[in-house]
Amino acid sequence: MFGIDFSKFPDVFNRILLPAINETVYMSLVSTFLAFVIGIIPAVLLIISDKDGLKPNSKVYFILDICVNILRSFPFIILIIVLFPITKMIVGTSIGTTAAIVPLTIGAAPFVARLIENSLKEVDRGIIEAAKSFGASNFQIIFRIMFVEALPGIISAFTLTFIVNIGFSAMAGAVGGGGLGAVAINYGYQRFRPDIMFYTVVILIIMVQIVQILGNLAYKWTKK
Numbered sequence: 151m152f153g154i155d156f157s158k159f160p161d162v163f164n165r166i167l168l169p170a171i172n173e174t175v176y177m178s179l180v181s182t183f184l185a186f187v188i189g190i191i192p193a194v195l196l197i198i199s200d201k202d203g204l205k206p207n208s209k210v211y212f213i214l215d216i217c218v219n220i221l222r223s224f225p226f227i228i229l230i231i232v233l234f235p236i237t238k239m240i241v242g243t244s245i246g247t248t249a250a251i252v253p254l255t256i257g258a259a260p261f262v263a264r265l266i267e268n269s270l271k272e273v274d275r276g277i278i279e280a281a282k283s284f285g286a287s288n289f290q291i292i293f294r295i296m297f298v299e300a301l302p303g304i305i306s307a308f309t310l311t312f313i314v315n316i317g318f319s320a321m322a323g324a325v326g327g328g329g330l331g332a333v334a335i336n337y338g339y340q341r342f343r344p345d346i347m348f349y350t351v352v353i354l355i356i357m358v359q360i361v362q363i364l365g366n367l368a369y370k371w372t373k374k
Contacts, residue, residue: 158345159345159349162345162346162349163349166333166337166346167330167333167346167349167350167353170328170329170330170332170333170350171330171353171357173247173328173329173330174316174319174320174329174330174331174354174357175357176247177247177250177251177254177315177319177322177327177328177329178254178312178315178316178319179312180251181250181251181254181255181258181315181319182258182308182311182312182315184251184255184259185254185255185258185259185261185262185311185315186262186266186308186311188255188259188262189258189259189260189261189262189263189265189266190262190263190266191263192214192217192218192259192260192263193262193263193264193266193267193270194270194292195210195214196211196214196215196218196263196267197267197270197271197292197296198288198292199211199214200271202275204288204291204292205288217260218260218263218264219260221256221257221259221260222260222261222264224257226253226257226318226321226322227321227324227325229253229256229257230250230253230321230322230325230327231325233252233253233256236252237249237252237253240252244326245325245326245327246326246327246328247327247328247329249326249327250319250322250327250328250329253322254315254318254319254322257318258311258314258315258318261311261314262307262311265303265304265307265310265311266300266304266307268303269300269303269304269306269307270292270296270297270300272300272303273295273296273299273300274299277295277299278291278295278296281295301372302369302372302373305365305368305369305372306365306369308365309361309362309364309365309366309368309369310365312361312365313358313361313362316354316357316358316361317354317358319331320334320350320354323335323336330350330353330354331350333346333350334346334347334350334351338350
């Protein structure tokens with residue numbers, strides 16, 4: 151099939167692919183978690199300062215909205231290069247698996263902020279008004295009502311961000327980020343090994359499918 155000798159797969163998997171899979175999962179999972187930690191802050195500020203928010207402020211919303219849109223518009227490969235100095239300052243190097251987490255996090259954070267904002271906007275206004283009538287504070291409304299009601303949507307956002315970061319982590323391999331992307335380039339493309347190129351593509355597809363299935367299960371469980 152495609153001129154690939156599948157008999158060599160066990161050796162290639164153990165020596166090359168398995169460490170790369172671990173690196174990809176590490177980069178994607180950590181960066182997704184950090185992106186959510188960072189992205190929650192602008193998401194909450196956006197939902198509060200929106201015209202229908204708890205404390206409407208058109209200026210604050212406009213500034214945050216512009217900042218989020220600008221950061222989201224950066225092509226990821228360019229963002230990695232632009233962030234080389236910041237990455238080196240944070241982790242001590244601009245290449246490697248851990249270094250790739252910095253641009254992955256910064257690139258995903260505005261994406262997460264927008265997804266969380268949209269999930270919070272879908273919360274029924276009647277529930278929010280009822281909470282206000284019972285004297286709930288803005289903090290309680292946001293974190294005890296809106297986030298609880300929006301949990302299925304937030305889980306879907308986490309799933310989508312994780313999948314996006316898997317793809318971005320493969321792209322990071324082009325500039326020394328490690329993982330399956332680095333394997334595809336260094337072993338597959340540069341050494342003319344179509345078998346390794348094929349394996350990396352199949353593994354990435356399988357990883358995405360697994361994450362999506364788990365995300366769907368978590369969404370259905372929280373929806374109940």
